[in-house]
Amino acid sequence: MLVDALATSLNGSITTGVGVDALDRLPGGSVQVALSNGEVIAASAVILACPAPAAAGLTTQWPEASADLASIPLVSVTLVALAYPAGTVQVSAELSGFVVPRNAELKITACSYSMQKWPHLGGDVDLLRVSVGHGRDQETPALPDEALLAVILADLETAIGITAAPSDVRISRWDRAFPQYVVGHTERLGHIEGQLNLDGVFLAGMGYRGIGIPACIDQGRSAGVDAILHVLEHR
Numbered sequence: 157m158l159v160d161a162l163a164t165s166l167n168g169s170i171t172t173g174v175g176v177d178a179l180d181r182l183p184g185g186s187v188q189v190a191l192s193n194g195e196v197i198a199a200s201a202v203i204l205a206c207p208a209p210a211a212a213g214l215t216t217q218w219p220e221a222s223a224d225l226a227s228i229p230l231v232s233v234t235l236v237a238l239a240y241p242a243g244t245v246q247v248s249a250e251l252s253g254f255v256v257p258r259n260a261e262l263k264i265t266a267c268s269y270s271m272q273k274w275p276h277l278g279g280d281v282d283l284l285r286v287s288v289g290h291g292r293d294q295e296t297p298a299l300p301d302e303a304l305l306a307v308i309l310a311d312l313e314t315a316i317g318i319t320a321a322p323s324d325v326r327i328s329r330w331d332r333a334f335p336q337y338v339v340g341h342t343e344r345l346g347h348i349e350g351q352l353n354l355d356g357v358f359l360a361g362m363g364y365r366g367i368g369i370p371a372c373i374d375q376g377r378s379a380g381v382d383a384i385l386h387v388l389e390h391r
C-alpha cells in the first residue's frame with residue numbers, strides 16, 4: 157500500500173503511533189509541537205498534512221486561521237468495491253470508468269473500472285469501484301448496506317447494462333471526509349496561509365488545492381519546498 161511504502165522509504169526518519177496534541181507559537185517564526193507521548197519539539201517549520209478539521213484544532217493560536225479551517229464544508233461519501241468473475245463487465249478496454257453528471261437520474265456519482273485502470277488488480281476478476289454522496293445527496297451514502305447495494309446495482313444496470321450479482325462487495329463509509337470547494341475557497345485559503353505561513357506552518361491535503369492522490373502529492377512537495385525556504389530565511 158502507498159502508506160506502507162512511504163513509511164518504509166522514511167525508515168529511521170519517521171515516528172508512528174504518536175499524535176500531535178498542540179502547536180504553540182514561538183518567537184522568530186517557529187513553533188513548538190506537543191506530542192501525545194509527552195514529548196515537546198521545537199520546530200523551524202511544520203507541515204500539517206491532515207484534514208481541515210484536525211488542522212483547525214491544532215491552530216487555535218492563530219484563531220482566524222483556525223476558524224477558517226473549521227468552516228471548510230465537508231460531506232460524507234461511501235465507496236463500494238464490487239468483484240465479478242472475469243469477463244462479466246462488458247466495457248470498452250480503453251475506458252477506465254465514468255463520472256455521472258448531476259442532472260442524470262442516478263444516485264451513484266462515479267464508477268472506476270479498476271481492473272482496467274490498474275491492470276495488476278484484474279486477473280480472474282472484474283473490479284468496479286463506485287462512489288455515492290455529494291453536497292446535495294447525503295441520504296444515499298447513509299443507507300444501510302443492503303439498501304445501498306440495491307441502489308448501486310440498479311444504477312450500474314442503467315449505466316453499463318450489467319445485471320449479474322457481484323461475487324464480493326466491500327463498503328467503505330467516509331463520514332464528513334469529502335471537502336467542498338465552495339465559492340470563495342481560494343480567498344479563504346489565502347487568508348489561512350497568510351497567517352500560518354509567517355510562523356512556519358504549512359498545509360497539504362485534500363481540503364485545500366485538490367482532492368485526488370496526485371494533487372495531494374503535489375501539495376506535499378510544494379509545502380516541503382515552502383518549509384525549507386522558510387527555514388533558510390529564518391536561520
